[in-house]
Amino acid sequence: SQTIHQWPATLVQPVGSPLSLECTVEGTSNPNLYWYRQAAGRGLQLLFYSVGIGQISSEVPQNLSASRPQDRQFILSSKKLLLSDSGFYLCAWTGEGGSWQYFGPGTRLTVT
């Protein structure tokens, strides 16, 4: 069966520090991968999506970036965090031909 992992589960970082969040998927190949941010526990904002290795599309301009170095690995990064980067970050995937998304457990990021 398919599984999606995210780590770390929680993270507290000072303003201006770098960030690296990791998402990995097991039990499937060539998934479409997504990064969302959920602020204030409500609506989801799509940050990045990827349809293949090295293929990243950005939905909103920001100081975050994403990379997909392997088929089932999706990384969210920042060189310098801002207070406004605080939130709950969710990774998700869909399989080829799949219609709904499977979400990971999320990473709670607090920028202080």
Added chain:
Amino acid sequence: AQSVAQPEDQVNVAEGNPLTVKCTYSVSGNPYLFWYVQYPNRGLQFLLKYITGDNLVKGSYGFEAEFNKSQTSFHLKKPSALVSDSALYFCAVRDRAGGYQKVTFGIGTKLQVIP
């Protein structure tokens, strides 16, 4: 552009009573519609989807949703609410002609089931 509206910030219902969580949508073409549930500090879990066919869709945990094309609605329902149903519910829409990335989520409705 596609959009989803969840007009109720919170829905309160007594345990054992029927519940409805409202969702309306807007897409240029034919929609794929989804409901997800989120428990505190967890990821979203898929509940059900409408792709085509029967307008009444049955999903996980006894939930169902009715697709109404004329009213562009996809309300989530359950005949008898449980306390454990208390969570945040998201409606989502995708234009069938769009790519997998073009999923739009509503802002969520908090469901509180009162014992």
